[in-house]
Amino acid sequence: MTCQICGAWLPVGAMFCGECGSSRTATVESRKRPDPRPNDTTIIARLPRQTVVISVPIPTAVSAPVRAVAVVTAAPTARTVLPAATLPTRATFVLTFSTGQRVSVRGSGLIGRKPLPQPDEMFDELIRVADADRSVSKTHLEFGQHDGEFWVSDRVSGNGTVIRRPGETAEQLEPGRRYVLPRGTRVEIADHSFSVA
Template identity: 55%
Template sequence: MTCRICGAELPEGAMFCGECGSSTSATPESRRRPDPRPGDTTVIERPARRNSGVISIPVDGFRAAVAIGSVDDSGGELLAPAAPALREPLHTAPVAARFVLTFSTGETRTVFGSGLIGRRPLPQPGEVFDHLVQIADRSLSVSKTHVEFGEHDGTLWVADRFSGNGTIVRRPDDGAMRCEPGRRYLVPRGSRVELAEQFFVVS
């Protein structure tokens, strides 16, 4: 008999695991804390002195970059405007905004689209991301899946994924702000995002 949470060997008839304390009927799915506000993108009103904060993004704002020669909703092929010299349609895909994340560990990552950051980031079932960025944190202050990030109108946003030690955003023209879990916060270039004892700077 094996614990389905930590994999420890258990004696027959055991009701709890002696290693992790889990019930022998527990599964990784049953131990996962449910998101109390799934899909919540409600805007939070903030004092006028701050120039940006929580954003509300429509679902269609997260469509992946259009592939070359893909078909739009009306059935027509998506083409870029014709170049003046050639007068012929060019097949191009929209260019996604790219951001450089410089971590306190000395690592640098160039990212675009969406992703997760943490000690061992892992998507939930059904989630798909462009990046899974792993932070080396020996103090274990950073959660396994600490924050989610994405792009909105050319600006990076982050959302705390109910991490153990929280997330703080420091913008160049604003004070520090602790992120409410599950809400998206704009982080313009030059901002610093603190993940417990580690941080990264967006450029």
């Protein structure tokens, strides 16, 4: 007897083909049945990331020697030396959470129960919020700064994000869109919150 799938010879009493592993009774038609398992993956369409290009003028004449500063570019071991004059200035913002946690930030980052960047993303800070009730998403919010202003963007979180700027009404964030926040703004992430100072 031969295998009906690959044509290999089957010894007497064999239940499976030694070449392709098919059942002795398998046919080409029986192998073409659709997969009966349900599709349990939901794809969430994410908005494209906004690319911000910041141009820094290069001085034509330098009267004094420029001090070199090491800047981490891609990985902690890869370093590039740039003149100090070309580094963008970053303001320091203090985030005070309802959990009692207080974090000073100067660059970009993610906030959540267990924030994790995508493989093509790099952030300066990953801030974990202790949330036993799991109302905060694992990667709930992204933040950064542009021209010395602090901004936040909801990362398609399960319970959403609400901001309360000083003297204004509450505003629900649209996922993927950046919102500039002045100091004194309160940001509500599910059952928790933080203030920007």
